[in-house]
Amino acid sequence: MKEKIKQMYEGFVHLFFPNLCEGCSRSLVADESVLCLHCKQLLPRTAYHHIPENESAMRLAGRVPYSYGTSFAYFTEKGLLQHLLHGLKYKGKKKTGVFLGTEFARELRTTSWINEIDLIIPIPLHAKKERERGFNQSFVVAAAMGKLLQIPVAENGLLRVRHTESQTQKTRLERLENVSGAFKPNIAIEGKHVLLIDDVLTSGATLEAASLAVLEAGAVGTSFVTIAIAS
Ligand SMILES: [Zn+2]
Incomplete structure (x- = not known):
C-alpha cells in the first residue's frame, strides 16, 4: 500500500x-x-583509471608523492560536463553530483587499487564560500562515491584555513604559492591511505597542497580523483 x-x-x-x-x-x-x-x-569519459601514468596522474608527477590519480571525464568549453558541473555548483543541482559520483565510482570499482583506500576526503571550499553556496559540491560527489564503494567519507576531514584567490590568471608557481598552507587536517588520518576528491583538475596546485597537508599529518599514502580534467 x-x-x-x-x-x-x-x-x-x-x-x-x-x-x-x-x-x-x-x-x-x-x-x-x-x-x-x-x-x-x-559523456567524454577518460577511461584513465587502469593506466598508472595517465594524463591526470602525470600532472602531479614529481611534485608530491601520491599512489594513484585519475579523472572521470574531459572538461571542454561549453561541453556537457561543463554544463553538469555548472548546474551542480551554481544552481544547487545535487542530484547531478550524486549521478557523477555514482558513475565515477562504478568505474573505479573495476580497479584493484581502490581497495587500498581507507578514507575519502573532499577538497573543502573556504567556509565563507560554502556559506554562500550552501554546500560543498565535492562532498556531494564524494558521498555518492563512498556509498557505492563502501569507503568512509570525512566531510570536514580537511579545513581550508586560508582563503585562496582565483587561480585562473596565475602561473603554476603563483598557483602553488597561493594554495600552500591553505589546508589543515581536522581529523586523525595517521596510517591511512587518503583519497582526495576535487571537481576539476587544472594545474593540480590545490591537490598538491591538500596532499602535502594530509601526508604531513601522518597519512601513509594519498591518491586523488577529479570529476573533470581541463586541458
Ligand atoms: Zn539527453
Whole structure:
C-alpha cells in the first residue's frame, strides 16, 4: 500500500515537474536520472583509471608523492560536463553530483587499487564560500562515491584555513604559492591511505597542497580523483 501511494505521488509530481535530461531536455524514463541513456553515452569519459601514468596522474608527477590519480571525464568549453558541473555548483543541482559520483565510482570499482583506500576526503571550499553556496559540491560527489564503494567519507576531514584567490590568471608557481598552507587536517588520518576528491583538475596546485597537508599529518599514502580534467 505504502509503495502504491509512493508511486501515485511520484506520478503526480512527474506530471507537473517532469524529470528532464540535463543534456537534451527530453523526458527521462524510469531508470534514468539526470541524463538520458543517449546523453550518458556522450559523456567524454577518460577511461584513465587502469593506466598508472595517465594524463591526470602525470600532472602531479614529481611534485608530491601520491599512489594513484585519475579523472572521470574531459572538461571542454561549453561541453556537457561543463554544463553538469555548472548546474551542480551554481544552481544547487545535487542530484547531478550524486549521478557523477555514482558513475565515477562504478568505474573505479573495476580497479584493484581502490581497495587500498581507507578514507575519502573532499577538497573543502573556504567556509565563507560554502556559506554562500550552501554546500560543498565535492562532498556531494564524494558521498555518492563512498556509498557505492563502501569507503568512509570525512566531510570536514580537511579545513581550508586560508582563503585562496582565483587561480585562473596565475602561473603554476603563483598557483602553488597561493594554495600552500591553505589546508589543515581536522581529523586523525595517521596510517591511512587518503583519497582526495576535487571537481576539476587544472594545474593540480590545490591537490598538491591538500596532499602535502594530509601526508604531513601522518597519512601513509594519498591518491586523488577529479570529476573533470581541463586541458
Ligand atoms: Zn539527453
